[in-house]
Amino acid sequence: MLPKHSLTLAARPRPLSARALACHIAGERMMAAFARLQAFAEKAGFNPDQPRVPPGNSDGGQWTGSDGSASGRQPGIGDNGGPKLDPEEPPKQPPKEKTSRIKAAKALAKRIAQQLLRRAGPIGALITAIELAENYSQMPSVTSYQDSPKTLSELQQNAGKRRPGYEDHHIVEQGAGISEGFSRSQVGGTDNVVSVPTYKHHEISGWYNTKNPTFGGLTPREYLRGKSWEEQVRVGHFAMRKFGVLK
Amino acid sequence: MSAANLALLSTDALTRLFEALCIEQYDALERNEIAAFNRRYDRIQAIQDELKSRPGDQRRALMRLFGHSNMQVRLTAARANLAVDYPAARRELQAIVDEKWHPQAGDAGMTLYFLDTGESKPT
Numbered sequence: 209m210l211p212k213h214s215l216t217l218a219a220r221p222r223p224l225s226a227r228a229l230a231c232h233i234a235g236e237r238m239m240a241a242f243a244r245l246q247a248f249a250e251k252a253g254f255n256p257d258q259p260r261v262p263p264g265n266s267d268g269g270q271w272t273g274s275d276g277s278a279s280g281r282q283p284g285i286g287d288n289g290g291p292k293l294d295p296e297e298p299p300k301q302p303p304k305e306k307t308s309r310i311k312a313a314k315a316l317a318k319r320i321a322q323q324l325l326r327r328a329g330p331i332g333a334l335i336t337a338i339e340l341a342e343n344y345s346q347m348p349s350v351t352s353y354q355d356s357p358k359t360l361s362e363l364q365q366n367a368g369k370r371r372p373g374y375e376d377h378h379i380v381e382q383g384a385g386i387s388e389g390f391s392r393s394q395v396g397g398t399d400n401v402v403s404v405p406t407y408k409h410h411e412i413s414g415w416y417n418t419k420n421p422t423f424g425g426l427t428p429r430e431y432l433r434g435k436s437w438e439e440q441v442r443v444g445h446f447a448m449r450k451f452g453v454l455k
Numbered sequence: 456m457s458a459a460n461l462a463l464l465s466t467d468a469l470t471r472l473f474e475a476l477c478i479e480q481y482d483a484l485e486r487n488e489i490a491a492f493n494r495r496y497d498r499i500q501a502i503q504d505e506l507k508s509r510p511g512d513q514r515r516a517l518m519r520l521f522g523h524s525n526m527q528v529r530l531t532a533a534r535a536n537l538a539v540d541y542p543a544a545r546r547e548l549q550a551i552v553d554e555k556w557h558p559q560a561g562d563a564g565m566t567l568y569f570l571d572t573g574e575s576k577p578t
Contacts, residue, residue, distance in 0.1 A: 311485040411558035419496040422575045450564035
């Protein structure tokens with residue numbers, strides 16, 4: 209009988225091929241993360257070929273310019289005067305004012321989410337998170353923003369647990385629901401309360417409370433006034449789906 | 456700015472004002488300043504009304520803001536053009552959904568949903 213490793217790829221058992229594919233994907237992600245790290249290094253002006261002061265001098269080994277002077281930064285993206293390729297980088301130090309701090313942290317959360325979508329994959333996003341977010345008190349909310357959508361029962365299970373980075377969200381809004389005559393037990397019931405990432409909660413609540421041309425300039429909350437419980441649940445579920453909370 | 460004053464502005468100037476107000480709305484949303492967002496909504500609506508009243512429905516000028524780097528500008532320009540060029544405006548809304556840059560992506564998704572159910576009609 210032939211040893212297993214001499215089998216052709218097509219003849220190998222299926223689990224082996226699946227593992228090979230997983231290895232390949234992990235390798236690709238790692239290479240993307242390296243590319244990103246390199247970009248960071250270049251942005252900081254790092255050049256491994258830059259001349260150094262010869263050994264024996266008091267500052268031996270330190271970087272120097274080709275003419276012996278202190279060297280300048282390497283040209284980078286945007287130095288040619290072209291348009292910015294990306295939205296503004298969030299500040300590396302959190303701003304002092306609370307609303308600005310939240311705004312900056314949200315920008316960071318979105319940047320990481322975008323990287324997860326299209327750039328260096330999870331490793332690159334993690335590196336950015338570690339580099340940029342360790343100073344933010346909003347870190348749990350930045351992290352929870354990266355959650356993938358969950359099933360309704362998963363979201364319901366965690367309601368009321370007061371986890372950092374998460375808030376309870378009422379599918380039929382709390383204030384609006386009670387003022388419309390729905391019972392407190394219905395509005396506060398386990399079916400109606402879910403645990404969602406804090407910033408996602410801000411986004412969904414913001415959508416409900418901002419004027420919207422889709423409803424002739426009414427807010428969705430105003431538009432839903434007087435609608436049945438079922439109708440409000442339907443819109444509530446759909447909003448959670450569209451905002452990436454519910455599967 | 457009153458409607459009479461808006462009428463004095465060129466279409467280009469109105470487009471720039473529209474863009475600036477949408478950017479302010481984006482910042483207001485990020486800060487959870489809902490009242491500030493809603494105040495600007497009325498001003499943006501007034502600009503759209505003025506553009507609509509001009510010969511040939513000049514809301515079309517806002518289409519040049521499609522693909523703008525600020526997602527709130529893109530979203531508002533797309534919705535303003537649903538009654539002017541429905542296929543192009545829908546494409547822009549779908550592009551915003553696909554970008555997954557929230558809350559604008561979620562809002563764009565809800566707009567498409569309510570258009571599809573017939574509950575919302577472009578005007």
